[in-house]
Amino acid sequence: MDDLLPQIKSMLAEALGDGRAAEELGDDADIIRELGMDSIQLINFLFMVEDRFDVELDFDRLDIEGLYSIRAFCGFVLSHVNALA
Structure with a gap:
């Protein structure tokens, strides 16, 4: 996760x-x-993440707690990146 932050x-x-x-x-x-x-910035940010890591984020799994910290969001992204490996 240190590389992802x-x-x-x-x-x-x-x-x-x-x-x-x-x-x-x-x-x-x-x-x-x-x-x-x-909300517009958030949508743009999420699309940037999808493009950069070539993943499709499962927005149904992203709850507000996943946005309470950058570290928590990294964990959410990491779960998608690891699912592809």
Whole structure:
């Protein structure tokens, strides 16, 4: 997961588009509440993740708890990446 965190943070920073650098995002930052990502940004971010890792995320399995921290979201993505291996 350590390799995944910087990649996810980079995509989050890009999706937020507010000038924040990926390095400024804490591993346990709340994607919705703390980072303030709106629904359009979230959809774009999720599509970026799917494209980057060539996976189809199961949005039925993604509950709000999966967005409470970047680390939790990485676990969700990792479960999809590992399913392909």
